[in-house]
Amino acid sequence: DGGITQSPKYLFRKEGQNVTLSCEQNLNHDAMYWYRQDPGQGLRLIYYSQIVNDFQKGDIAEGYSVSREKKESFPLTVTSAQKNPTAFYLCASTPRSYNEQFFGPGTRLTVL
């Protein structure tokens, strides 16, 4: 898990602003994932990507966007269309044909 980094650790956003959360991995993993975590609600999948230049919507994709231009990077943009973005965001990755997901340390986003 030390091979996955997320930045920043804490992020504050004003209403109406877009913000981008960074996720980088040096594990040579093929698949990457973004989750949102709210108290008492577990981990909900926002977007995932299994190969470069391709990504799929998860269960709660509305108000978010992603890109996967490089294998090691999977940034998440929280747009102004996301009405309640305050949450803990976790990035994860996994190699091809192996199920274990390795998580980054997370970014806590707060809307002011």
Add this chain to the structure above:
Amino acid sequence: GENVEQHPSTLSVQEGDSAVIKCTYSDSASNYFPWYKQELGKRPQLIIDIRSNVGEKKDQRIAVTLNKTAKHFSLHITETQPEDSAVYFCAASTDSWGKLQFGAGTQVVVTP
């Protein structure tokens, strides 16, 4: 899609006693079932997992059992210690790429 239910949502045990958390899944094609432990403010970390061709797996004080017919699996922690206090998540996957559906989590509190 897959739906995973987890019970109980909170579990309080005396140090030295056992703790059991149960999860049910809906998709009979699910073939991988991991359990993650998340301490407050930290990333989830895999503690044990089981695949559909195995009925039980143990690792020191932790064990997981799987009943494919009933579509449920359980985490057993024996001789609980204060450092076992955390939130535990179960998950299920039908996807060889590792896409997981998580349960809502169980807050375990071990009291001395």
